[in-house]
Amino acid sequence: MAQETMTVHLKVWRQAGPEESGSFQNYTAENVNPHMSFLEMLDVVNEDLIHKGEEPIEFDSDCREGICGTCGFVINGQAHGEERGTTVCQLHMRSFSDGDTIVIEPWRAKAFPVIKDLVVDRRAFDRIIAAGGYVSVGTGPKPDANSIKVGKDVSDQAFDSAACIGCGACVAACPNASASLFTGAKITQLAMLPQGHPERTRRVREMVHQMQEEGFGNCSNIGECEAVCPKEISLSNIAKMKREYLRAMFSDS
Amino acid sequence: MTKLDARMPEGPLQEKWGHRLEEMKLVAPNNKKKHNIIVVGTGLAGGSAAATLGELGYNVKAFCIQDSPRRAHSIAAQGGINAAKNYPNDGDSIWRLFYDTIKGGDFRSREGNVYRLAEVSNNIIDQAVAQGVPFAREYGGELANRSFGGAQVSRTFYARGQTGQQLLLGAYQALMRQVDRGKVKMYPRQEMLDLVKIDGVARGIITRNLITGQIERHSADAVVLCTGGYGRTYFLSTNAFNSNATAAWRCHKRGAYFANPCYVQIHPTCIPQSGDYQSKLTLMSESLRNDGRVWVPKNKEDIGKPPHQIPDADRDYYLERKYPAFGNLVPRDVASRNAKYVCDEGRGVGATGRAVYLDFRDAIKEQGRDAIEDKYGNLFHMYHKITDEDPYEVPMRIYPAVHYTMGGLWVDYELMSTIPGLFVAGEANFSDHGANRLGASALMQGLADGYFVVPFTVGNFIAEYDVKPVGTDHKAFDAAEKDVRDQIKKMLDVGKQGSRTVIDIYKDLGKIMYDEVGMSRTGDGLKRAQDVISGLREEFWKDVKIPGRADDYNKMLELAGRLADFLELAELMATDALEREESCGGHFREEYQTDEGEALRNDEEFCYVAAWEYSEDGKPTKHKEELEFENVELATRSYK
Ligand SMILES: Cc1cc2nc3c(=O)[nH]c(=O)nc-3n(C[C@H](O)[C@H](O)[C@H](O)COP(=O)(O)OP(=O)(O)OC[C@H]3O[C@@H](n4cnc5c(N)ncnc54)[C@H](O)[C@@H]3O)c2cc1C
Ligand code: FES
Numbered sequence: 006m007a008q009e010t011m012t013v014h015l016k017v018w019r020q021a022g023p024e025e026s027g028s029f030q031n032y033t034a035e036n037v038n039p040h041m042s043f044l045e046m047l048d049v050v051n052e053d054l055i056h057k058g059e060e061p062i063e064f065d066s067d068c069r070e071g072i073c074g075t076c077g078f079v080i081n082g083q084a085h086g087e088e089r090g091t092t093v094c095q096l097h098m099r100s101f102s103d104g105d106t107i108v109i110e111p112w113r114a115k116a117f118p119v120i121k122d123l124v125v126d127r128r129a130f131d132r133i134i135a136a137g138g139y140v141s142v143g144t145g146p147k148p149d150a151n152s153i154k155v156g157k158d159v160s161d162q163a164f165d166s167a168a169c170i171g172c173g174a175c176v177a178a179c180p181n182a183s184a185s186l187f188t189g190a191k192i193t194q195l196a197m198l199p200q201g202h203p204e205r206t207r208r209v210r211e212m213v214h215q216m217q218e219e220g221f222g223n224c225s226n227i228g229e230c231e232a233v234c235p236k237e238i239s240l241s242n243i244a245k246m247k248r249e250y251l252r253a254m255f256s257d258s
Numbered sequence: 259m260t261k262l263d264a265r266m267p268e269g270p271l272q273e274k275w276g277h278r279l280e281e282m283k284l285v286a287p288n289n290k291k292k293h294n295i296i297v298v299g300t301g302l303a304g305g306s307a308a309a310t311l312g313e314l315g316y317n318v319k320a321f322c323i324q325d326s327p328r329r330a331h332s333i334a335a336q337g338g339i340n341a342a343k344n345y346p347n348d349g350d351s352i353w354r355l356f357y358d359t360i361k362g363g364d365f366r367s368r369e370g371n372v373y374r375l376a377e378v379s380n381n382i383i384d385q386a387v388a389q390g391v392p393f394a395r396e397y398g399g400e401l402a403n404r405s406f407g408g409a410q411v412s413r414t415f416y417a418r419g420q421t422g423q424q425l426l427l428g429a430y431q432a433l434m435r436q437v438d439r440g441k442v443k444m445y446p447r448q449e450m451l452d453l454v455k456i457d458g459v460a461r462g463i464i465t466r467n468l469i470t471g472q473i474e475r476h477s478a479d480a481v482v483l484c485t486g487g488y489g490r491t492y493f494l495s496t497n498a499f500n501s502n503a504t505a506a507w508r509c510h511k512r513g514a515y516f517a518n519p520c521y522v523q524i525h526p527t528c529i530p531q532s533g534d535y536q537s538k539l540t541l542m543s544e545s546l547r548n549d550g551r552v553w554v555p556k557n558k559e560d561i562g563k564p565p566h567q568i569p570d571a572d573r574d575y576y577l578e579r580k581y582p583a584f585g586n587l588v589p590r591d592v593a594s595r596n597a598k599y600v601c602d603e604g605r606g607v608g609a610t611g612r613a614v615y616l617d618f619r620d621a622i623k624e625q626g627r628d629a630i631e632d633k634y635g636n637l638f639h640m641y642h643k644i645t646d647e648d649p650y651e652v653p654m655r656i657y658p659a660v661h662y663t664m665g666g667l668w669v670d671y672e673l674m675s676t677i678p679g680l681f682v683a684g685e686a687n688f689s690d691h692g693a694n695r696l697g698a699s700a701l702m703q704g705l706a707d708g709y710f711v712v713p714f715t716v717g718n719f720i721a722e723y724d725v726k727p728v729g730t731d732h733k734a735f736d737a738a739e740k741d742v743r744d745q746i747k748k749m750l751d752v753g754k755q756g757s758r759t760v761i762d763i764y765k766d767l768g769k770i771m772y773d774e775v776g777m778s779r780t781g782d783g784l785k786r787a788q789d790v791i792s793g794l795r796e797e798f799w800k801d802v803k804i805p806g807r808a809d810d811y812n813k814m815l816e817l818a819g820r821l822a823d824f825l826e827l828a829e830l831m832a833t834d835a836l837e838r839e840e841s842c843g844g845h846f847r848e849e850y851q852t853d854e855g856e857a858l859r860n861d862e863e864f865c866y867v868a869a870w871e872y873s874e875d876g877k878p879t880k881h882k883e884e885l886e887f888e889n890v891e892l893a894t895r896s897y898k
Contacts, residue, residue: 022810022811038532038533038535040532040533040646041533041535042644045535045536045537046535048535048537048761049535052759052761052762054805055759055803055805055814056759056803058805059805060805060806061805061806061813061814063811063812063813065325066499067324067329067331067498067499067500068329068331068333068334068498068499069498069499069537069538069540070334070540070541070640071640071643072333072334072420072423073324073329073331073333073334073498074328074329074333075324075325075329090639091643095640095643095644097643097644097646099646120469120811121810121811124811126325126469127325127326128325128326128446130326131326131327131328131434131437131444131446134328134430134431134434135434135435135437135438136438137438138431138434139389139390139431139432139434139435140388140389140390140431141435142385142388142389142432143310143313144306144309144310144313144385144432144709144710144713146381146384147381147384147385147387147388148384148388149384150343150383150384150386150387150393150401151343151345151400151401153387153388154398154399154400155395155399156395156397156399157395157396157397157399160392160393160394160395160399163390163392164392164417164418164424167392167417167424167427168420168423170423171326171328171329194390194392195390198390198392200387200388200389200390201390
């Protein structure tokens with residue numbers, strides 16, 4: 006099978022450290038195989054840079070199959086690139102054309118400071134989960150799993166929310182840098198399931214509070230987050246979070 | 259030679275764990291907070307262990323390489339987790355799960371450990387459901403099950419194709435709850451680079467902060483290593499990019515024995531390699547073999563034809579033909595070897611001729627597209643994305659890839675290594691899967707170890723040894739820190755002059771490992787591998803090229819350190835494979851096979867665990883733990 010290769014021109018954000026100022030640098034990637042993933046293309050560019058004695062472009066990745074949420078940067082102004090429902094590790098060069106210029110930059114949000122080049126610090130997400138994104142059960146004897154019945158429809162919907170990979174694209178895409186889709190997804194998952202009910206009120210209060218503490222902006226229903234989400238988490242999770250929050254406000258504290 | 263004491267409790271299999279729990283010494287509730295415990299790794303094993311130890315009241319420090327504990331490699335597990343619930347009422351039991359696991363492991367694991375695993379399997383499901391893990395359910399609201407290879411019952415619980423993700427998020431959330439309570443301190447983006455031993459006991463670790471490059475010291479009363487497997491020794495594998503053996507290997511160099519390093523699982527259903535730019539391969543879950551049928555053309559002339567133009571009569575459904583009892587659901591090692599054979603015969607398909615079809619045509623016809631989509635939607639989607647082919651329309655092309663390592667640090671029944679105070683859980687230990695792991699059993703083992711075993715055995719150790727606090731100013735910390743700094747400096751000194759990148763050398767290592775320490779091994783090939791590996795090691799330390807600095811975020815430097823360790827471990831894997839003159843499970847020596855080409859075990863001579871002790875001079879010592887089977891009869895595995 007003859008393999009057509011392509012050439013793409015990259016404008017990549019390079020920033021030596023959190024306190025340094027960054028800038029775009031130009032690179033050319035030649036002989037790009039369309040079956041390469043975007044990250045594999047960057048691997049090849051990096052090998053070239055290392056051979057030339059230059060510093061490679063730093064970016065994060067781990068599973069490279071769209072599930073760990075480690076990878077992520079902005080491609081041509083879109084978080085994870087233009088293709089819907091895709092992380093950058095699952096984006097393939099076949100979705101670009103020979104001769105394209107591709108602009109690559111890190112997530113930009115106050116709550117996600119840049120560490121180096123395309124690598125950002127997303128620990129704020131962990132702190133939102135720590136504030137209440139769990140069911141408070143300890144390890145130990147529990148009732149038989151089938152004693153808690155959950156209808157398939159409810160369980161499927163809870164799963165849809167639970168599918169979030171915590172990559173941060175929603176924040177990066179939002180003009181307000183809001184973390185509402187991320188937070189809303191966890192709140193929705195746990196609010197839907199009977200196991201999550203006892204802590205519903207406290208959970209939504211604490212998580213929303215933490216989200217604000219971290220410097221994420223407010224949600225103004227723009228919907229960019231849903232559009233870029235690699236797991237296609239629906240905006241209805243934010244609506245649900247808002248309802249849960251209102252409910253919590255009117256319940257006893 | 260020291261005798262390896264597994265500290266197996268006396269008494270019948272069914273009572274061992276219960277008795278041990280009753281005998282254990284306890285740490286009083288208000289004393290627990292005086293004890294510091296380090297947990298390295300926050301995958302299923304480490305996340306669940308750290309959360310539970312924190313809940314119990316210990317002060318826990320948990321470390322991981324990723325920027326968040328939620329991203330550990332466990333997140334990628336797709337297919338499911340086993341448990342002996344017998345919900346489908348198809349005759350399952352703890353005994354049957356135990357037996358299937360022992361048999362699947364080709365009678366090379368410890369009865370007592372495996373029985374305990376089967377025993378606690380049901381608690382794991384209860385625990386996960388209580389946490390809100392959204393397992394698949396039936397319309398009536400009960401949990402759903404599916405079948406996996408090596409079993410004739412349906413005992414696999416799953417959450418679409420994202421079971422690992424959902425189980426890990428459950429453990430992660432439990433962990434973050436303890437972080438919030440101040441019982442666990444989380445250290446993400448920190449890599450453990452050495453173990454600190456004082457008076458022979460594990461007392462701390464040295465880490466590198468992966469953002470700033472700073473070297474840090476952490477002391478504790480026990481160290482729990484949950485750092486995953488060493489599949490990345492092969493460069494190309496289904497493991498995550500950052501999966502590594504460094505923590506385990508450096509413990510090995512400090513005295514922890516490494517058991518059965520040659521037991522590696524090569525998973526039959528992965529997306530075939532498409533080019534040499536690739537750094538990892540993608541798994542297509544084994545659950546697909548429930549409904550997908552594996553075949554290649556009967557005749558070589560047909561390999562280039564579009565699959566739908568090949569009539570059934572000209573297709574060879576070789577697993578169904580050779581193993582009618584289990585068909586497409588034979589264990590992984592059997593499925594992988596057979597894929598290799600048909601490709602070696604020249605009947606492989608796809609651009610490289612190294613692939614077989616996994617076909618859903620009949621399942622879609624029988625059950626409808628929606629049913630298939632409901633079960634495997636995300637896997638089909640992933641396949642489509644990567645290959646640009648629609649598996650609803652054309653059969654998937656798959657080929658085996660390195661996936662899981664059964665070997666690991668040697669541990670006793672309490673999961674303690676040969677270094678007192680160093681516990682090892684999850685894929686990092688060798689304990690439960692013998693020479694081959696059955697599908698959906700790694701998640702089970704990781705969570706069994708982390709939720710239900712280690713939290714108690716660590717307490718028992720602390721109470722029994724009467725561990726006293728130690729500070730990081732102890733001279734053992736000075737020495738270990740110096741070793742770490744020296745190694746980094748040495749790598750960067752070579753790295754400035756060298757000409758071959760880390761990836762270049764790493765790929766060469768992967769190639770020799772696949773060629774000679776892979777699915778099919780020979781004495782000569784293994785000797786050749788030893789030579790090539792030791793040559794690559796020399797090359798690494800003379801000619802590797804590494805960019806950047808030590809005091810900075812530097813991915814290539816991280817990778818270089820891991821490669822240095824893989825280059826040592828790889829040789830031990832080859833040595834172990836060479837000395838195990840039999841075939842068992844994932845370890846297939848061409849010299850030792852039946853007339854029908856199946857693995858030929860040698861129970862007379864090799865019914866033991868090979869536990870290797872490190873030696874500076876490159877000549878490790880092999881210790882043997884004889885395996886005793888009191889409850890099951892050693893049988894030849896047959897899936898026909
Ligand atoms: C694609 C794929 C699919 C799978 N599907 C299934 C399945 O369906 N069912 C099943 O049972 N099993 C499955 N497995 C196997 C299973 O996922 C793993 O065996 C299991 O998750 C390992 O868990 P663990 O906790 O031992 O280690 P891991 O999840 O690998 O976690 C290792 C942890 O250690 C940390 N770490 C490593 N080195 C260091 C260091 N030096 N310093 C600090 N931290 C370190 C990492 O950051 C990470 O937190 C699958 C595996 C793969 C690759
Ligand atoms: S690297 Fe895991 S989602 Fe992309």
